[in-house]
Amino acid sequence: xxxxxxxxxxxxxxxxxxxxxxxxxxxxxxxxxxxxxxxxxxxxxxxxxxxxxxxxxxxxxxxxxxxxxxxxxxxxxxxxxxxxxxxxxxxxxxxxxxxxxxxxxxxxxxxxxxxxxxxxxxxxxxxxxxxxxxxxxxxxxxxxxxxxxxxxxxxxxxxxxxxxxxxxxxxxxxxxxxxxxxxxxxxxxxxxxxxxxxxxx
Amino acid sequence: xxxxxxxxxxxxxxxxxxxxxxxxxxxxxxxxxxxxxxxxxxxxxxxxxxxxxxxxxxxxxxxxxxxxxxxxxxxxxxxxxxxxxxxxxxxxxxxxxxxxxxxxxxxxxxxxxxxxxxxxxxxxxxxxxxxxxxxxxxxxxxxxxxxxxxxxxxxxxxxxxxxxxxxxxxxxxxxxxxxxx
Numbered sequence: 001x002x003x004x005x006x007x008x009x010x011x012x013x014x015x016x017x018x019x020x021x022x023x024x025x026x027x028x029x030x031x032x033x034x035x036x037x038x039x040x041x042x043x044x045x046x047x048x049x050x051x052x053x054x055x056x057x058x059x060x061x062x063x064x065x066x067x068x069x070x071x072x073x074x075x076x077x078x079x080x081x082x083x084x085x086x087x088x089x090x091x092x093x094x095x096x097x098x099x100x101x102x103x104x105x106x107x108x109x110x111x112x113x114x115x116x117x118x119x120x121x122x123x124x125x126x127x128x129x130x131x132x133x134x135x136x137x138x139x140x141x142x143x144x145x146x147x148x149x150x151x152x153x154x155x156x157x158x159x160x161x162x163x164x165x166x167x168x169x170x171x172x173x174x175x176x177x178x179x180x181x182x183x184x185x186x187x188x189x190x191x192x193x194x195x196x197x198x199x200x201x
Numbered sequence: 202x203x204x205x206x207x208x209x210x211x212x213x214x215x216x217x218x219x220x221x222x223x224x225x226x227x228x229x230x231x232x233x234x235x236x237x238x239x240x241x242x243x244x245x246x247x248x249x250x251x252x253x254x255x256x257x258x259x260x261x262x263x264x265x266x267x268x269x270x271x272x273x274x275x276x277x278x279x280x281x282x283x284x285x286x287x288x289x290x291x292x293x294x295x296x297x298x299x300x301x302x303x304x305x306x307x308x309x310x311x312x313x314x315x316x317x318x319x320x321x322x323x324x325x326x327x328x329x330x331x332x333x334x335x336x337x338x339x340x341x342x343x344x345x346x347x348x349x350x351x352x353x354x355x356x357x358x359x360x361x362x363x364x365x366x367x368x369x370x371x372x373x374x375x376x377x378x379x380x381x382x
Contacts, residue, residue: 018286018336028346029336031286035256038209039331042202050207054231054319061227068220098263102218105294105315109224116316123294191299 058109065110066154072106073151075099076119080144088132097126103147114163115150118143121171128178128188139177146170205330207233213255214239215246215272216292217264221317225259225292228319232326243267247275251283257329259322262293262304269293270307277308279343286336288329288345292317308344310334 018031079096086092100122107116122143129135150163157163175192182188212234214225222239229237238253240246244266250258258276260269267275273289288310293300296314304312311325334346 025339027338029338031333031336033333035210035288035330035333038206038256039203040206042204046202046204050204050232051319051323054228054323057227057231058224058319061224072220094265098217098265101263101294102221105317106218106220108316120294191297194298 062111069103069107069110069112069115069151072099072103073115073148076103076144076147080140083140084137093126093132097123100126100143100147112151112154114167115147117164117167118146118150118170121167121174122147124178124192125174128182128192130181130185130188134181136177139174143170143174203327203331205232205327208235210234210256210326210330211236211253212238213246213249213253213258214260215241215243215258215264215269216261217241218261221261221292224317225322228317228322231319232323243269243272243275246272250276250287254284255287257326258287258289259292260289262291262295262300270303270309273304273307273309273344277344279338285343288333290322290325290329292322305347306342306344308342310345 016032016034018029021028021030076096076099079092079099083092083096100119103119104116104123107113107119122140125135125139125143126132146166150157150166154163157166178192179189182192207229212229214222214229214237216222216225216239219241222241226237226239236253236255238249238255240249242265243260246258246260249255258272260272262269264272269291273291276283276287276289277285279285289308290311290313291304291309292313292315293304294315295301301312310329313321313325334349336344337346
């Protein structure tokens with residue numbers, strides 16, 4: 001005889017088990033939605049706005065953004081210096097890419113959009129150049145130095161529009177180079193020419 | 202109107218960048234979350250995933266040891282002892298079609314491109330909590346249903362047979378218009 005506790009456990013396990021529908025070539029599995037308990041209905045009168053509250057908290061962090069951006073630049077410089085000294089090992093390449101990629105992702109949030117644009121251009125070179133050892137050294141160096149300059153001289157060159165022009169020209173030169181070296185690699189050419197697909201919000 | 206009680210949710214944030222982790226932690230706590238666990242690489246995240254059993258995973262793509270894509274693949278093991286169904290939100294600077302497709306095929310539930318915004322993150326969390334998609338298991342895929350459109354007449358590559366993608370021949374909208382006019 002099963003105890004009532006065992007019966008309760010069995011019925012609970014059955015209720016929590018995913019529902020599985022089998023088809024000829026696939027299964028459709030509907031897991032028990034354990035997150036449903038976190039949803040609650042509210043009235044229109046509820047004034048609490050979690051998004052506004054979070055934006056305010058993010059604004060509270062903004063005093064630290066410049067320091068954070070400088071430390072991101074230091075990381076990029078260190079990654080580039082390691083490559084100049086030792087060449088493109090897989091580890092060095094990954095660190096250069098990750099540091100540029102982080103600047104690309106964070107720069108707009110931190111208030112340095114043009115540094116983000118230059119970092120994106122650098123990421124595209126690392127991502128699509130067939131042989132990084134063959135990339136003109138000046139092309140990489142100019143990207144790294146431009147990002148540093150944009151962050152360091154943010155108050156002067158950003159306002160004067162110089163930073164925008166600098167990152168725009170770097171992107172144009174990088175794209176010309178990538179189109180040339182990928183002329184026999186159609187998948188890369190497509191990726192280089194493709195627009196970003198992700199909507200903002 | 203619906204709201205999420207964030208204090209009932211447990212989050213695992215996985216990003217090698219300490220600044221981005223701080224931003225995510227700030228946003229989640231501001232939403233009302235109390236339990237936010239943090240990992241700085243994919244290996245630590247996987248360990249924490251087994252230990253803390255989070256409700257939602259927010260992972261970066263580019264990380265050392267193994268990246269966010271590999272983390273998603275490791276979580277989405279249908280026969281694993283852990284929970285293979287937890288929603289995974291990939292937060293990344295990548296925004297190219299190729300990358301989004303790769304993330305989707307690794308079992309990522311939602312994709313959020315940087316720069317991060319409070320609204321963007323809130324909407325993704327709302328989406329995975331309020332509108333969970335069923336999971337599909339084929340020979341070579343296990344993850345959330347990649348067909349977000351719920352209409353019966355699916356037009357697109359047939360991936361569920363587990364082999365090479367087959368294109369179902371469907372008349373174009375222009376052809377249909379010609380026939381009906």
